[in-house]
Amino acid sequence: MIETSHPTKKGLTLHVTQLRAVDFRGWIDLDLRPRGHALVVGEPRAGRSDLVNALRRVLDPRSTRNQPSTVDIRQTLVAGGSAGTTSVVVAPHAEVEVTLANLPNDVEQEADGALEPLLPDGTVDLSGNAGPGAPLGLRLAYRVDYDQATDSVEHRVYYPILSDPATDKFVRVPTAVRALLPVVFLDSARPLQLRAEGLLRRLVSDNDPLSSAAALHDLETEVAAAASALSANAAIEGVLDALVDDSGPARRLGDGPVTAKDIQFLPEDGSLAGLLRSFQPVLRLDDAGPLPMDSHGSTTTAVLSAAEALLLAASTGGAMIIGDDLGEGLDGPTTEHLASALRAGAAQVWITTRRADAARAFETAEIVRLTRHSGTRQVHQVQPPADRKEAGLHRHIQGQLLPALTATTIAVSEGRHDLSALGAADRRRTSPDMPLAAHGIRLISADTGSGGGTSQIPPVSKLARQLGYRVVALVDGDPAKHSAGVLTDIENECDALVRLPDNMAVERAILAGATAAQIRAAAAVFSDYGQPDPTLKKPDEDVPDAVMKLLHSKGLHEQFLDALLEETGTLPPVLVSALAAVSLCGHPGYSLLKRIDLTDPTATA
Structure with a gap:
């Protein structure tokens, strides 16, 4: 179903400039100021759906027809006495406040006494010194109160500028005012509805x-x-x-x-x-004949819902479209196409998603990422790039960070070879070890396409932390590549640093613990990829260096690792130790050493 208010005058671009929520559901204090459109992503249980519900409570003219519920009020568990009991404490009230700019003419007329001057950033100017030419906006607020003594709940939508909650004075917003707002709530479950509340x-x-x-x-x-x-x-x-x-x-x-x-x-x-x-609705889309909507699958319903929303946006000169979990049950290209169409056809969209495909349709500045791994829900937005170098760095967002939308932690390796080897080892770990994904960790490379290395880890880590990720750096133990300040720079921009043993790059880590005979046998795999076997006619002591040289120049880390695993029966112990250290440091509750220097468990004393 898509729900909408009445369309309004063409050419207007109503949009939300600020969303505040206090003690609403899981939000203690939310203050979100979107930069145009808002694509909301993030960790599980970080508040994506609650954010959409907050907007619905304020902007949907039907939101107060239903009975209020304490579900909308933040609840906390409080420990009891010595028996170890706990009790649920409900906050006395919850509030959501929305600031709207570029109001339609009919809304300005209906809410004339509640209009307020706006600052350049779109927030309300509360100084009392606004100039006569300042643009006017409108604040609407939703409040739900819980009276513990009577166990009763009450809610209303009101004008903050005309009200005083401290004295229980509320000037309610007429339903007609909210009905004039060109807002569409997108729900792909039931398009093409002729019933009274249907968008069709x-x-x-x-x-x-x-x-x-x-x-x-x-x-x-x-x-x-x-x-x-x-x-x-x-x-x-x-x-x-x-x-x-x-x-x-x-x-x-x-x-x-x-x-x-x-x-x-x-x-x-x-x-x-x-x-x-x-x-x-019954549709005839192929040779199967006319079938009910449900029989055509999630793609059909999602596409038709988006089409309805865009038709409304076109008829009103640009409506605001609000939707939750865009792309669920859809293929990647369809998800990206719908996101792009909604963004292009609406005055402003507020869309939540768990799909990186949807994120590709949005600008970096429009991405809002929510987290909760610090213990409370937080909002993160990337700062606009200050120069060309930072703009190039932002390629990491689309290429590597967005696929990790729901991850808690990013593990940043030096380059593509490190990523290939570590990723291959991670995928091949067996019980009782668990892959990094089981810990909410995504492994990426600091290589932006023009080369990686330790010098690229700090800026990539800084970017990831702006988006709210916990960041663990994983570097090799080559002292020649680490100037006095390099490791310090990395530590300053990361939550933790894991370093391979001294004088050990990822290629040597793959070989650690393997005999010359095992390495020779595994090196036969290179010929399958058009590369000569580098161990031929080499004495045993030169075999490791010969293989490392080929790996460093030609890659094939994963392929060689597979072949070596067949010979040894176990994963390289140094890589296993490195992944275990990343798993440990990547946990949000980790507070021990910020830097872990690994040792080679295969080295002889």
Whole structure:
């Protein structure tokens, strides 16, 4: 279903400039200021859906028709006495406040006494010294109160500028004002609904009110006539008369004798609303013939829902579109296409997603990432690049950070070879060891396409931390590459640093613990990829260096690792230690050594 307010004047671009929430659901104190559109991503349980619900409580004209619930008020567990019991404490109230800019003319007229001057950043100027030319905005707030003594809950939407919650004075926002806001709540479950609250009904009525009303009246009349004819059918009437015969159980069914003529068959309650609720779209999309919407799958419903939303946006000159979990159940290209279409066709979109495909349709500045690994929910936005170098660095967001949208921790390796070797080892770990993904960790490379290395780890780590990731750096033990300040620079931009043993790069780490004979046998795999076996005619003592040289120049780390695993039966112990250290440091609760220097467990004393 897509829910919408009435469309308004064309050419206006209503948008939210600030969203605040205090003690609303899991949010203690949210202050979000979007930079245009808002694509909301992040960790599980970090508040994506609660953010959409916060907007719904304020902007949906139907939000206060339902009974209020303590679900909307933040609740905490408090430890009890010596018995170790706990109790749930509900905050006294929750509030959500939304600031709107570029108001439609009819909204300005209806809310004239509640308009407030805005600062250049879109927030309300509360100084009292705003200039006469300052643009006007509108603050709307939703508040739900819980009275513990009476165990009662009350809610309302009000104008903050005209109200004083401390003295229980609230000037409520008329439903008509919210109904004038061109806002669409996107839900891909039920498009093409002709019932009163369906978007299709709204679009049809707005397109031609007289013809659509006449068509619906004709439908009601004709269905009623057809139902009467059905009830009067001789076969049906005969059975009904037998059922309600006065000599049987139905003797006292009514005030007097009941006959078949007293029974009618109508859709639901016989009203037009009931009739339209029973009408559901049936589509013919292929040779399978006409099938109900559910039979066509999630892609069809999502596409049609987006199409309805965009049609409304076009008819109003740009509506605000709000939706949760875009892309669920969809393929990647369709997810990206829908996200791109919504962003291009709306004045402003607030979309949450767990899919990197949706994120590709948005600018870096429009990404809002939510986290909770620090113990409380937090909001993160990337700072705009200050120069060309930083702009190039932002390629990491689309290429490597966005695929880790729901991860807690990013482990940054030096380059592509390190990523290949460590990733291959991670995928091949077996129980009781668990892969990095089981710890909420995503392994990436500091290589932006023009080379990686330790010097690239600090800026990449800084970018990842701006998005709220916990960051662990994983570097080799080559002292020649580490100037006095390099490791310090990395530590300053990371939450933890794991360093391979002294004088050991990832290529040597792969070989640690393997014999010359095992390395020779594994090196045969190089010929499968058009590379000569570097161990041929080499004495045993030169075999490791020969293989490391080829790996460093040609890659094939994963392929060689697979072949070596066949020979040794175990993963390289140094790589196992490195992954274990990353898993340890990547946990949000880790607070021990910030830097872990690994040792070679295969080295002889």
